[in-house]
Amino acid sequence: MSTSLNETQATGSPKHYSVIIVGGGQAGLSMSYYLKQAGIDHLVVEKHTVTHTWRSQRWDAFCLVTPNWQCALPGYPYQGNDPHGFMKKDEIIAYLDGFIGMVNAPVLEHTEVLRAKPLAQGGYLVCTSQGDFTAGQVVVASGGYHTPIVPRMAERLPAGIRQIQSAEYRSPQALPEGGVLVVGSGQSGAQIAEDLHLAGRKVFLAVGQAPRCARFYRGRDVVDWLADMQYYDMAVQEHPLREGVRDNTNHYVTGRDGGRDIDLRKFATEGMELFGALEDFHDGKLRFTPNLKANLDDADDTYNRINASIDKYIDKHGIAAPPASTYAPVWSPGEERWALDLAQAGIGTIVWCIGFRPDFSWLEAPVFNGRGYPGHVRGVTAQDGLYLLGLPWLHTWGSGRFSGIARDAGYLAAIVSEKLGAQALAA
Structure with missing residues (x-):
């Protein structure tokens, strides 16, 4: 599901969402799953297409190094007949396609986030290659393997x-x-x-x-x-x-x-x-x-x-x-x-094969340490309403993998929901 550019710009001012999720991999889609369950309006912004990395950055003979039973995306656990086997590339993509269809997230694909920054009055401005948006809260789910x-x-x-x-x-x-x-x-x-x-x-x-x-x-x-x-x-x-x-x-x-x-x-x-x-x-x-x-x-x-x-x-x-x-x-x-x-x-x-560097240059928020890595506690940053998801060891060993992303996304979704509830009571 995609949000059209005409819709985002029809009012002449940035369209507002309660939450914008940056990144449409398994982390961003997992967050969308929980926000949809809670009835929270949101938008997933993806630079390429959802789960792009699994399709474009894996070699032909690639397979999982963890057993299939650890594939436990929220609401979509592995249900095949080989729980102790290791899915190959085409099987992983089929598993992800099933998850994508089940979540049916509101996604704006082929859209790069150019800038995201806190607003003085609260919330965030998110500037993208498809126009500007505002959000009450932002979840950065773009991973840490960029460059x-x-x-x-x-x-x-x-x-x-x-x-x-x-x-x-x-x-x-x-x-x-x-x-x-x-x-x-x-x-x-x-x-x-x-x-x-x-x-x-x-x-x-x-x-x-x-x-x-x-x-x-x-x-x-x-x-x-x-x-x-x-x-x-x-x-x-x-x-x-x-x-x-x-x-x-x-x-x-x-x-x-x-x-x-x-x-x-x-x-x-x-x-x-x-x-x-x-x-x-x-x-x-x-x-x-x-x-x-x-x-x-x-x-x-x-x-x-x-x-x-x-x-x-x-x-x-x-x-x-x-x-x-x-x-x-x-x-x-x-x-x-x-x-x-x-x-x-x-x-x-x-x-x-010597790894990747993170690139959060588009995120203008005072949350980074001396190495350019965002500081957080279980994905919650010091900047109000700004969260991280899908990073290695965000909370546990499984945080950046299929096995632990549901726990992390559910935790952050509960915090997002609680904050929205508090804002509603204060209004």
């Missing part, structure tokens, strides 16, 4: 090398011939490296400090164990790292082919070449930090530590399960390699 990170060093690489960011990667067949350097070993980097490796491409991987975890342990998916241990209910304020957990890189694992570990050491025994973090490019050679061994060891330490916490839970509750085990490395690097000649290695493509 792909590519180092300036990339400008000095040979023109014949094709460079793409992880959001642009589609398949091994879509890349030029030759070796592929994947930079970064977080969830996207590790899975893209695996995709290329399984297709028989020669892969060079610059390994960062991302942790890893087991897919299955002691007879169950690790996610199932952690859910029973209430890890996914832990609020950010209860986490040992407190707000620092928001800076953590996600563990790499995969749901591909029914789910399995991603073991970079095993890939190395099969011909993938591993290096430490990419540092620079000089005289035709890539330079790497000699920290490959440390990064692999740290990732394995996290893997074993998570499994050890599951062991303690099993012992404490007397649960019958297969015996405990500890991961033992199947390969270790010898002398650290700190350089790689691009031409000699035959590298034709570099895939940058």
Whole structure:
């Protein structure tokens, strides 16, 4: 459902909504779901089309890394016949399409928010590429992954090398011939490296400090164990790292082919070449930090530590399960390699998998910290009537995922409703 431009400008002054939601992904649509239930008028403003990112920024073999049962968007839980499987890209889109149809949100698509700022008399002015609006309250649900990170060093690489960011990667067949350097070993980097490796491409991987975890342990998916241990209910304020957990890189694992570990050491025994973090490019050679061994060891330490916490839970509750085990490395690097000649290695493509930067430059409100990140407590900012939704660890681990968005959206919708009720009584 779309709001027409003629409607928004017919009165000659900005059309007013009780709430404007910026972003039409699963977060914005979840907020719309609860506002519709409460009978609160609102508008969702989406720069592209609803759930655009899932359709345009995922590779062909992409699948969920969390089991299907964790797909729990509000009013629309997973109802397929494989709750412990991992939906592939087309299945995820079908799930989202069902959610979109069920919510039937009032959405203005292909509309960019250019500016949003508080008004002196209260409420907000929201300027968009389709005209201006006002709102009593604003929910920023545009996520935190806006600008792909590519180092300036990339400008000095040979023109014949094709460079793409992880959001642009589609398949091994879509890349030029030759070796592929994947930079970064977080969830996207590790899975893209695996995709290329399984297709028989020669892969060079610059390994960062991302942790890893087991897919299955002691007879169950690790996610199932952690859910029973209430890890996914832990609020950010209860986490040992407190707000620092928001800076953590996600563990790499995969749901591909029914789910399995991603073991970079095993890939190395099969011909993938591993290096430490990419540092620079000089005289035709890539330079790497000699920290490959440390990064692999740290990732394995996290893997074993998570499994050890599951062991303690099993012992404490007397649960019958297969015996405990500890991961033992199947390969270790010898002398650290700190350089790689691009031409000699035959590298034709570099895939940058080093993340995204948030871009809230359009939001003119005094809520940002020194790193340009909006401060909040469970999505509620210090600016009256301004909220955030869909960010990683907004409240819990699931906040930026299908599993936790309903709880966060429902919480904020209740606050929005309460504020509107108070305003009505005061009027």
